[in-house]
Every structure is written in C-alpha cells, then in structure tokens.
Amino acid sequence: MLGKYLDNVREKAPLVHNITNYVTVNDVANVLLACGGSPIMADDLREVEEITSICGGLNINIGTLNSYTIESMLQAGYKANELKHATLLDPVGAGASKLRTNTAEHLLQEIQFDVIRGNISEIKTLAVGTGTTKGVDADEADTVTEENLEAMVTFTKHFARNKKCIVAITGAIDLVADSNKCYVIRNGRAEMSKITGTGCQLSGMITAFLVANPQEKLEATVAAVAAMGLAGEIAFTYMQEGDGNTTYRNRIIDAIYNMDGKTLEEGANYEVR
Amino acid sequence: MLGKYLDNVREKAPLVHNITNYVTVNDVANVLLACGGSPIMADDLREVEEITSICGGLNINIGTLNSYTIESMLQAGYKANELKHATLLDPVGAGASKLRTNTAEHLLQEIQFDVIRGNISEIKTLAVGTGTTKGVDADEADTVTEENLEAMVTFTKHFARNKKCIVAITGAIDLVADSNKCYVIRNGRAEMSKITGTGCQLSGMITAFLVANPQEKLEATVAAVAAMGLAGEIAFTYMQEGDGNTTYRNRIIDAIYNMDGKTLEEGANYEVR
C-alpha cells in the first residue's frame, strides 16, 4: 500500500519550504532531492510568506531557533495555513530549554500543523509537560518498547486528537497516529541514532510526502517514516570495514535516492493498532 | 588551453572570502580546498571589510540572505571593488522572492562584479524580469537547449555587456560570456541537479580561479565551469551499486581534489560562439 506515496513524490516533485537548523540543513536538502522533492531554505521575515506561497509545504524545525527565525516561522505558518499548504512541526529539543518548549507550544497554538514529528521526549514535553530530555535526544526512560506499546499507542492517539493533527513519534519503534488509528512501524536500525539529523531529514521528507499525497496524509506520513527506516536497513547492507556513522549517513540518503515504490512496499514493516 | 588556469590556482592558493548560505557552506569550503584555494567564511558587518582585505576574492551568495548579511555583502563588495579584488555574485533564488530579486539587483547596482553565476531562471529574472523559477532551481521552460542555443548565446552576451561583467549560466549546457565572446560548455551530467549546492560550489571555485588568473578572467571562469562539469563526469565513473546523490556529491569534490591541469585540458568540452 505504501509504495504509491513515494511514487507520487517522485512524480509531482513537490517544492518544500524549510525553516530549519544550520546543523543538519544540508542533509535535509539532499534527502528532499533524494526522495524526489525540491527544497528551498529561507528564513528572513521579509521573504518567508512569499517563499511559502510558491511552495507546496512548510517544514518548521526549531533545532537552532533564534528571535528572528521564530518570528519567521510564525509568519510562514500563518501564510501556509491561509493557503492550506501542508505543514509540519519538528520541535527539536522541546524540554531542553524553556525557549524551545514555549516556542513549540506557541507555534502549536497559532498554526494548525498537519504533522508533529519528534522523539518521544519532545512529544511528552508538549503533551503532558513531563518529558525528560537528554539535550536533543530522547531520554531512555521515555522509550517506546514492546512492553509499554499499548499505552504509548493510546497516548499518541490522544495527543493527535488534542492537537487535531497527525503525530509521528520516531525511535526504535515508530508510532504514527491520528485520533483514531495508530501505525506501529518497525523499520530502521539502532545505529541511526549515532548520526545527527536523521529526524530532521525525516521531517523534511514527510513534508514532501504530504504535499504529494494531500488526500491521504496519515498514510503518506507512515510511508515517509517507513522509507527512512528502510533506508537505514538497506544502507547498512552496504557498510564495509572501516565505515562509521558519517558514511552511514551518506548511504542512508543514497538509499532514499535509489528507493522505488516497490522496494518500499515490500520492505515496510508495520501494523495498525 | 584551460589546464593552466587550474594549475595557477594550485600554485597560488588564493584566499577567498565567502558570504554564503548555511545550506551548502561546508561543501563550498571543501571544494575551495579541493581545487587548491583557501576559504574563509565571515559575515558580520564589523569584520567583513577587514576579511575581504586580506583575501584575493569575494564570493557573494544570497542563498539564505537576511537583513544583517545583506548589509555585510554590500560593505564587503565596496571594499573588494576599492581594492580591485575578484568579485562574484551568485543570485540564488532571484525571482523566487522580491527580497532576493531586489537584493541581487541592488548588489549589481552598487558593486562591480567580475562574474555573475546563476541558473537560467535567475539570470533571466535579472536580465529581463521575466524568468520563472521553481524555488532555487531553474524552471524547465527556461532551459538552454541545442534548439534555442543561438538565441541564448546572444542573450548572455547582451546581459554581459549590460552589466559590464562575465556572465555564467550553468545547466545542462553551460554558457560563459563577456560582451563579445561566449563559451558553450558541454561537460557535466544530469544527475548533478539532484545534489544540493553544485552551483554554490562552482561559484566559490570560479572566484578562486579569478584570483589566480587576473589577466584572463573569461577563460579562467570557463576553466572552473568545465572543471566542475568534468568532475561530475569523473565522479560518476566511480559510482557503485547503492550509491546515490550524497555519495555523488562527495565524489565530485573528490574529483576536483584529484584533478590536474592535464586532465582538465583533455576533458573540457567546449566551443566558442
């Protein structure tokens, strides 16, 4: 079922406006090109509305937020909502500072996002204010496991209902839910956590999938999440002696570049709860 | 003929001041090192004149422009002109927002550039105000083809005459012209458009070639453009199963690193119109 969502991205080549951090921005641009989309990065207040207008989707990532870009995120978000463009929030480091938590909450109040994608600690912070955090990484105490899965599925659906959007919690097990339905995705590898920016890359990619599949946003999000995990699996099969996290990063984007709908269809490992 | 321009870069190791975007900046720095130059990135208003003064060339790229860096671009440009340093403008996304178009036009009014390098849509926007744009990528409707080549050669020369500088339009077919002479370069591969920043990299590299070859700026620009395309061809021969756009990016910079004058001489594919 999921393959067609990737095929649609390759066919429609959606233009995605990214207001994102300067740490992983190059990888976000390259993964958007790899999946068939087209990236543009722009964060000056005087151009973000216009740039968003010519794009199909808006990817907001607060990884290195500052006073100027926060205002740009808001104005771009208002415009994207007005134009009914696809919108995604990646609340990087929510819980690590009040500025990040407050900014993420403020963006959620002001803008209707199609998808919020974060790690479990970031999402817990936004949902119940109690997520712990280890900087921009999830705290192990929060991890989604087979043991707490049923409770986490309920939690994710509940937060999705509350925010009227799709929630994607990514980690060893990924959860993608709207208020009624939760996909549990078991693609990916533990080594992906040793690369900076796989989450940021995924957020960019989800936005492209949303633009290309406007009628089935939940499934499109699931497809992007599964594609990223599957790319991690495929990339790992190409790892050679001496390769480490940086080569793995490159090979993952390469695997997205080479992935077709059929490969995604066959490799995606998920269930619905 | 072109090989010596690369040899001169390796011999003189020109220092290039880059005020550029945060998306592709790392690749720009690495490609400058790869071709034999030395990069410095600095964009604070309080230091740009001083940094430009110790360099031989100034590469201005508006890919993620903002209020602060625009002013820095201007001041650095004034100083570079005063010192008769090599100067290049890369008008990333001109046409995609009024801020970008206006900034590029303002920079062109205030600063005398040696080279303007952009894709066809960006250059059309600056030349006749009618370029369409797909974000930061060229619109297909604008593409330089064998069919419209003669007209595009005339257009490029005319814009070069108008701006009193060298114009480099890069795409499937590259055009590098001053008011009298247009080089048509047919190196490169279509897959290069699936990598973010090959244009930005080329702009950095052209600046280094200008500094190292002050008496023959047109030919030096042609050499840099051909070197980038040839690197794309060489890099492609090293692509293995599973490799994609990110590995291709790495291999292209690697190919520049390993290229000598003789290789460029033999691999450059160009004609004069």
Added chain:
Amino acid sequence: MLGKYLDNVREKAPLVHNITNYVTVNDVANVLLACGGSPIMADDLREVEEITSICGGLNINIGTLNSYTIESMLQAGYKANELKHATLLDPVGAGASKLRTNTAEHLLQEIQFDVIRGNISEIKTLAVGTGTTKGVDADEADTVTEENLEAMVTFTKHFARNKKCIVAITGAIDLVADSNKCYVIRNGRAEMSKITGTGCQLSGMITAFLVANPQEKLEATVAAVAAMGLAGEIAFTYMQEGDGNTTYRNRIIDAIYNMDGKTLEEGANYEVR
C-alpha cells in the same frame, strides 16, 4: 595510558553544548556522536544558560561569530564557569580580523577556559599579538617544526601558565601543555589540512573528553588530540582510487566511530617535554 580516556567518553556519553560556526557544525555534531558524546547546538541568548546547565561541557568556536552569538558565548561561559563545567575556546581566525582577535581576548578575560585549542597563528596572536595568519589557516612562517620545537614547547607552557589553562596547538606536530608539562604528539597526516573543520571537530571532541575525565584534563586533551591524528592515519589506509578530501573527511569521522581505547593506546605517538 590514553585509551581509558576514550573509553570513559563512550561510557559516560557526555552532553556537550556547542556555540560554533555554521561551516563545520554538522561534522562537529557527527564527530561528537562518533566518539561517544552527545551534541547540542544552541546560540540564542534566551536559552544558552539553560542549555549549558543541562550539559557537561561548553565548546565555544568563533568561526562565524556575530553580534548575537558573541553575547551568547559570554553568557554561556559565565554559566559554565559558575557550574564548574568543562569549557573550551576555539579562537578560529584570531589575527584575521580585529573582531575575532578582540572577541577571543574578551572571552579569555571573562571566562576561565579549561582548554584553548587553535592553530599556531591563532595562538601566537593571542599570546604575543604577532601571529601572522592566512585567513583561518596557520601561516607557514609560524609552523612548529623539529627545529623550533624546544622553543615552541616553552612558548606553549608559558602561554598556558599565563592563561591558567591547557593550551593545545595543533598542526603537523601537536603541542598540548599546561604550565609544567608539554605533550608533543606526532599523529596525523598532512592531507588533513585539505579538509575544512578538522580543528573544529577536534575542539568538540576535546570538550567531550574533558567532561568524561574531569580529574585528568591534560591527559584527556592529549588523548583527544592523538585520537584525531590517529583517525587521520587510519582513515588514510581506507582511501581508494578516486577518493579525495571529502571522502577523507567522512572516513576520519568513521575512524573515530570505530576506535576503541586499545587502538588509541597502541597508535598514539607522543612524548613529554
């Protein structure tokens, strides 16, 4: 002796706050993950104290400093000192502009750093005001050689005594000294100078080593410096035909990722003066 310092990083997974440049920031994040640490980048004035508080160490790098980040560096530094966190200053380009020199000097006056790491030209600028500089690279006239080694050891110890901290001067020969003891490290390869950011990466990594080895900061710094050089040696053994500086960059971070204490122990090449 040095292996255990790396083992401690892998065991304790120190969180490092980086206020660093946008050129090499992605590599800094990936090398921190590669050595077993965890990076967070944050530079807005409203969050830097809080982010520093949840971390174990603070890495300040002035590579693309600006008015806003300079103030953030100061406030983060005050907080780190108050909390007795590990602190490192990387004075990128000190000597290349007054803004850089003055900022580095001001940071040194206001904040007690555990380590200052730079190239010889940057350190000479800060020590005696006479370092020459070639942009962000060391001037050849300043190079540490076997001929001037004894004098340079004395110089390094003297500057360390003066600044009451550890001084790490990296280049073909690396010197790491406190006021009494200077380690001379002869790992690494000349080709590393053709990659942007190996110095920035090392600064991030030293900070992680300091956090994980609070009782033996001098030796921990030596271990990080030797690890980086050794990674350059190991990475070079994996270089294949067609590989250049970008692939070398990737392989170096990969080599850190795969390095264990025993490998560092056996490969480190140093003496004490």
